[in-house]
Amino acid sequence: MPTKITFIYDNPTDPEAFEAGYAENLALAKALPGITKVETSKVWPKEDGTPTPAYRSVDLYFADYDSASAAVATEQAGALFPNAFGLATGGVRILFSDIEEG
Template identity: 55%
Template structure:
Protein backbone atom coordinates (compact mmCIF):
# COMPACT_ATOMS: atom_id res chain seq x y z
CA UNK A 1 0.00 0.00 0.00
CA UNK A 2 1.33 3.48 -0.82
CA UNK A 3 2.85 5.21 2.20
CA UNK A 4 3.57 8.84 2.90
CA UNK A 5 5.94 10.22 5.49
CA UNK A 6 4.90 13.71 6.54
CA UNK A 7 7.19 16.01 8.49
CA UNK A 8 5.29 18.88 10.11
CA UNK A 9 7.93 21.49 10.86
CA UNK A 10 7.29 23.92 13.69
CA UNK A 11 7.79 27.68 13.43
CA UNK A 12 11.52 28.47 13.48
CA UNK A 13 13.00 31.28 15.55
CA UNK A 14 14.55 32.82 12.43
CA UNK A 15 12.77 32.04 9.17
CA UNK A 16 15.54 33.40 6.92
CA UNK A 17 18.19 31.19 8.53
CA UNK A 18 15.82 28.23 8.42
CA UNK A 19 15.06 28.69 4.72
CA UNK A 20 18.77 28.58 3.87
CA UNK A 21 19.16 25.28 5.68
CA UNK A 22 15.84 23.93 4.40
CA UNK A 23 17.23 23.96 0.86
CA UNK A 24 19.74 21.36 2.10
CA UNK A 25 16.96 19.36 3.72
CA UNK A 26 15.02 19.13 0.45
CA UNK A 27 18.12 18.28 -1.58
CA UNK A 28 19.00 15.47 0.83
CA UNK A 29 15.42 14.17 0.98
CA UNK A 30 15.34 13.76 -2.81
CA UNK A 31 18.02 11.06 -2.38
CA UNK A 32 15.89 8.70 -0.26
CA UNK A 33 15.97 5.24 -1.83
CA UNK A 34 12.72 4.26 -3.55
CA UNK A 35 11.27 7.75 -3.09
CA UNK A 36 8.42 8.17 -5.59
CA UNK A 37 7.57 11.82 -5.01
CA UNK A 38 8.42 14.71 -2.70
CA UNK A 39 6.12 17.61 -1.85
CA UNK A 40 7.26 20.64 0.11
CA UNK A 41 4.80 23.25 1.35
CA UNK A 42 4.90 26.46 3.33
CA UNK A 43 1.93 27.12 5.63
CA UNK A 44 -0.06 30.22 4.70
CA UNK A 45 -0.10 32.95 7.33
CA UNK A 46 -3.42 33.46 9.08
CA UNK A 47 -5.46 36.41 7.88
CA UNK A 48 -5.80 37.78 11.41
CA UNK A 49 -2.02 37.75 11.94
CA UNK A 50 -2.07 35.14 14.71
CA UNK A 51 0.59 32.43 14.82
CA UNK A 52 0.25 29.49 12.47
CA UNK A 53 0.38 25.98 13.98
CA UNK A 54 3.38 24.99 11.82
CA UNK A 55 5.79 26.58 9.35
CA UNK A 56 6.30 23.93 6.66
CA UNK A 57 5.41 20.40 5.70
CA UNK A 58 7.52 17.91 3.80
CA UNK A 59 5.76 14.88 2.30
CA UNK A 60 7.74 11.89 1.08
CA UNK A 61 5.85 9.26 -0.94
CA UNK A 62 6.84 5.61 -1.24
CA UNK A 63 5.22 2.55 -2.86
CA UNK A 64 4.98 0.72 0.45
CA UNK A 65 5.34 0.95 4.21
CA UNK A 66 8.38 -1.32 3.96
CA UNK A 67 10.09 1.03 1.49
CA UNK A 68 9.36 4.06 3.71
CA UNK A 69 10.58 2.27 6.84
CA UNK A 70 13.77 1.14 5.12
CA UNK A 71 14.42 4.66 3.79
CA UNK A 72 14.48 6.24 7.25
CA UNK A 73 17.13 3.73 8.33
CA UNK A 74 19.61 4.89 5.67
CA UNK A 75 22.43 7.44 5.77
CA UNK A 76 20.15 9.75 3.74
CA UNK A 77 17.84 9.99 6.75
CA UNK A 78 20.81 11.06 8.87
CA UNK A 79 21.50 13.84 6.35
CA UNK A 80 17.87 15.02 6.34
CA UNK A 81 17.36 14.91 10.09
CA UNK A 82 20.86 16.28 10.70
CA UNK A 83 20.10 19.31 8.53
CA UNK A 84 16.84 19.87 10.42
CA UNK A 85 18.73 19.64 13.71
CA UNK A 86 21.32 22.10 12.39
CA UNK A 87 18.48 24.51 11.66
CA UNK A 88 17.24 23.95 15.23
CA UNK A 89 13.93 22.83 13.77
CA UNK A 90 11.46 20.81 15.78
CA UNK A 91 9.02 18.66 13.88
CA UNK A 92 6.50 15.85 14.06
CA UNK A 93 6.87 12.87 11.73
CA UNK A 94 3.93 10.75 10.59
CA UNK A 95 3.71 7.59 8.50
CA UNK A 96 0.37 7.37 6.69
CA UNK A 97 -1.39 4.89 4.45
CA UNK A 98 -2.24 6.85 1.30
CA UNK A 99 -5.86 6.23 0.36
CA UNK A 100 -6.65 6.72 -3.30
CA UNK A 101 -9.86 8.62 -4.12
Protein backbone atom coordinates in the same frame (compact mmCIF):
# COMPACT_ATOMS: atom_id res chain seq x y z
CA MET B 1 -0.47 0.55 -0.18
CA PRO B 2 1.39 3.82 -0.93
CA THR B 3 3.01 5.42 2.11
CA LYS B 4 4.32 8.86 2.87
CA ILE B 5 6.61 10.36 5.46
CA THR B 6 5.52 13.86 6.44
CA PHE B 7 7.72 16.44 8.15
CA ILE B 8 5.68 19.20 9.79
CA TYR B 9 7.96 22.08 10.75
CA ASP B 10 6.66 24.44 13.41
CA ASN B 11 7.48 28.15 13.25
CA PRO B 12 11.25 28.55 13.44
CA THR B 13 12.85 30.98 15.84
CA ASP B 14 14.62 32.58 12.85
CA PRO B 15 12.62 32.18 9.59
CA GLU B 16 15.46 33.61 7.47
CA ALA B 17 17.94 31.04 8.82
CA PHE B 18 15.36 28.29 8.28
CA GLU B 19 14.85 29.30 4.66
CA ALA B 20 18.61 29.53 4.11
CA GLY B 21 19.02 25.88 5.17
CA TYR B 22 15.79 24.57 3.67
CA ALA B 23 17.18 23.85 0.17
CA GLU B 24 19.89 21.59 1.60
CA ASN B 25 17.32 19.81 3.75
CA LEU B 26 15.09 19.26 0.73
CA ALA B 27 18.01 17.93 -1.34
CA LEU B 28 18.82 15.44 1.42
CA ALA B 29 15.17 14.32 1.50
CA LYS B 30 15.12 13.80 -2.27
CA ALA B 31 18.20 11.58 -1.98
CA LEU B 32 16.39 8.91 0.04
CA PRO B 33 16.29 5.64 -1.90
CA GLY B 34 12.89 4.45 -3.12
CA ILE B 35 11.28 7.88 -3.07
CA THR B 36 8.64 8.29 -5.79
CA LYS B 37 7.49 11.89 -5.21
CA VAL B 38 8.25 14.91 -3.03
CA GLU B 39 5.68 17.57 -2.18
CA THR B 40 6.50 20.70 -0.19
CA SER B 41 4.20 23.33 1.28
CA LYS B 42 4.51 26.65 3.07
CA VAL B 43 1.67 27.34 5.48
CA TRP B 44 -0.35 30.54 5.15
CA PRO B 45 -0.67 32.71 8.27
CA LYS B 46 -4.06 33.18 9.87
CA GLU B 47 -6.40 35.80 8.41
CA ASP B 48 -5.26 38.32 11.04
CA GLY B 49 -1.63 37.77 10.01
CA THR B 50 -0.56 35.79 13.07
CA PRO B 51 1.27 32.54 12.41
CA THR B 52 -0.35 29.14 12.59
CA PRO B 53 1.43 26.45 14.64
CA ALA B 54 2.94 24.97 11.45
CA TYR B 55 5.37 26.76 9.12
CA ARG B 56 6.22 24.24 6.36
CA SER B 57 5.56 20.63 5.52
CA VAL B 58 7.35 18.12 3.33
CA ASP B 59 5.72 14.90 2.11
CA LEU B 60 7.98 12.09 0.88
CA TYR B 61 6.11 9.41 -1.05
CA PHE B 62 7.03 5.73 -1.32
CA ALA B 63 5.48 2.70 -2.99
CA ASP B 64 4.68 1.08 0.36
CA TYR B 65 5.47 1.01 4.07
CA ASP B 66 8.38 -1.40 3.62
CA SER B 67 10.06 0.96 1.13
CA ALA B 68 9.63 3.92 3.48
CA SER B 69 10.91 1.92 6.44
CA ALA B 70 13.95 0.75 4.46
CA ALA B 71 14.69 4.34 3.36
CA VAL B 72 14.92 5.66 6.92
CA ALA B 73 17.53 3.02 7.77
CA THR B 74 19.97 4.20 5.07
CA GLU B 75 23.08 6.34 5.06
CA GLN B 76 21.07 9.05 3.28
CA ALA B 77 18.57 9.15 6.15
CA GLY B 78 21.54 9.39 8.51
CA ALA B 79 22.28 12.73 6.86
CA LEU B 80 18.67 13.89 6.52
CA PHE B 81 17.31 13.45 10.03
CA PRO B 82 20.04 15.31 11.97
CA ASN B 83 19.80 18.11 9.41
CA ALA B 84 16.01 18.25 9.77
CA PHE B 85 16.19 18.38 13.57
CA GLY B 86 18.89 21.07 13.44
CA LEU B 87 16.83 23.15 11.03
CA ALA B 88 13.68 22.80 13.15
CA THR B 89 14.35 25.40 15.82
CA GLY B 90 10.60 25.64 16.45
CA GLY B 91 10.12 21.86 16.45
CA VAL B 92 9.23 19.21 13.89
CA ARG B 93 6.79 16.32 13.83
CA ILE B 94 7.38 13.34 11.56
CA LEU B 95 4.55 11.05 10.52
CA PHE B 96 4.43 7.77 8.61
CA SER B 97 1.03 7.44 6.91
CA ASP B 98 -0.73 5.07 4.55
CA ILE B 99 -2.22 6.97 1.65
CA GLU B 100 -5.93 6.21 1.43
CA GLU B 101 -7.27 7.04 -1.99
CA GLY B 102 -11.00 7.50 -2.43
